[in-house]
Amino acid sequence: MKWRASGLMIAITLMISLLLSGCSSNGNAGGSGQKEKGPDGKKLEDTLVVYSPHGKDILGDFEKQFESKYHVDMKFLDMGSQEVLDRIRSEKNNPQADIWWGAPSELFSQAKDDGLLEKYKPSYAGALDGMFHDSDWYWTGTFKTPEVIMYNTKEVSKKGAPKDWDELLDPKWKDKIIIRYPLASGTMRTIFSAMIYRTYKDTKSPKKGYEWLKKLDANTKKYAANPEMMYNNVAKGVGPISVWDMPDVVMLKEQKGYPFDYVIPKSGTPVLTDGIAIVKNAPHLEAAKAFYEFVNTKASLKKLAEKYYRIPTRSDINQLPRWIDEADIKPMDIDWKVFKEKSNKWMEHWDQQIKSKSKSKE
Template sequence: MTRKWFKLGMLSMALTLTVGLTACGGGSGGDKEQAASGGKEQAVSGDDGGKKGSQKLVIYTARDKNVVEKIVPKFEELNPGIDVEVMTMGAQQIMERVRGEKANPQADFWWGGTQSSFITAANEGLLETYKPSYADSIPAEYKDAQDRWYGEMLLPEVIMYNSEALKKEDAPKDWDDLLDPKWKDQILIRGVMASGTMRTIYDAMIYRQDPASPDKGYEWLKKLDANTKEYTQDPTQLYLKLARQEGSLSLWNLQDILIQKEMQKQPFDYIYPVSGAPILVDGVGIVKDAKNMENAKKFFDFIFDEDQLKEKADKLFQIPTRTDIDKSQFPDWYKNLDTKPLNLDWTVLADKEKEWMQHWDENIKGKGGK
């Protein structure tokens, strides 16, 4: 199955360039990288795969490849007649792509992205309405009031560090500690504009300074930029450079850090910021007018299945949004986690994200040290 993903990925990337999408780089793995995995040319050509009765499912995902490679084969095993094709890219790239394909959707299911992205997509009419049987078990703040998207899991955004380069007691304890000049050229950041994870973190840093005005937040990000050694192209490069100790610190999501630490045996660990973390709701949704609607609904219900959620918590470090699951069976890392959130208005973040990130990209990136 993995081999067929690469073909779709490369073809989809070519199409992305053709239609002139502005996002570049790519997540997340985890957020959510542009490293692609996909299936057949048919998925991007809109031919036979475009029929409502087709036994096909095209997924655009910003999830880490370790997650995709564990979840998709299980779904295919339970649904042997469905041919799943996957394209992995940054969460913001998915947003741009689904928007660009609105008149002729090429994806059926959007798997993984920020609530800001999903709020924007819902408001633009890019998502289908679907209310699952377990809808009432998911809190209102983790889903769309009109059932156009649902949060699959909670994703705290934290401080990441190389545990061979730094002792835990010496690592920054809170966000403002990252601005200390002693961390100059020690911070590596995954390319921000294509990444839902990084856009969320940066938006949160602006908001926490002064919700009424972004100016203080811009100054904060300028100081962070002064300490930033490099903005890496994608998460793979971030992991590689951090492991090599080309830098010792980063900002990233908790799940992917734990996956890299426990599954890939990378020398990574995290600090949960004392003042709290932006807790991203990692969402899912069915693309409006999806060509394989019923298969998309099947996958939707599959990833929210109680047994799947328990296994993902145990094996993939996911924090589920469903509240009707017995958490006593969950692993110790989950039971011992103190998820103190930053106080954020996600509607404001969704509304201001484009403006704030464009200003950062044009006026702050690479200029903080000047």
């Protein structure tokens, strides 16, 4: 009996030892091996929440990559960049997101002023020009995004497509333009604000810009509630003309077979800095830092350029796709501080005084 009891104790001890060993080697969300540490050398949390307008293709791809590398359960919410800002504002006292990935720089600047962002200087800071990061490192730019005139190649010839912004006001385009509803879209808010700023910079009045937007509204057939609806309307010829960002147009044309092409406006175009930031008091701060670094590595940015048609802000990425190297872009001279100060008021005026009620968001 003594021998049997001691043998039982040995067996129990061995089982406990094996269980503890298993927990040590497999105690992560993604598989075997010890969980990698974050950029500060600290242990990562088990979860990461990302708010982003980058779409399910990019977000789903990087979710798999990040989870595989760090064994962190990444959750994302896909919505317009202005909607992200509004949501983070509403959650200020109880943050739910860790990372905000994707929005024009002026929206990040607004968030910084509202105390919604966490300061973080990334490891690749030396590869960023001053125009591609916040002076205090509350956000950094990931992509450069030129805005263009998009058209359906089955409905409009290259020769016949509008070559500049003012050509969109030609009466021949009446009821042929589809616009992404601008109040929820950082891209469209920037384009509309740029049209106002062209004359505002000299006159200090938005009046002529409002007149321009009113004429565009007269030619606009409908305002699409989200990018996918806008793409579908243009592809089907409901309205063969739109304005959007160049990388998305190239992606839709080359990767998804949409009958799209684009014109870079000859007078100049706003070139957005599309950024990334950590949310203030992020529930999973170390995982947020790891993701911030992960999506901005040379390998990630090269993949984003080749597979998802994004133009990196980092100056040390070589051998980018030809369409990036050959693009003849004339950046519009813009004071982004003015955009930050005036954009909300300008868009409120457009919504209340200019937008045709019969063309409400569809």
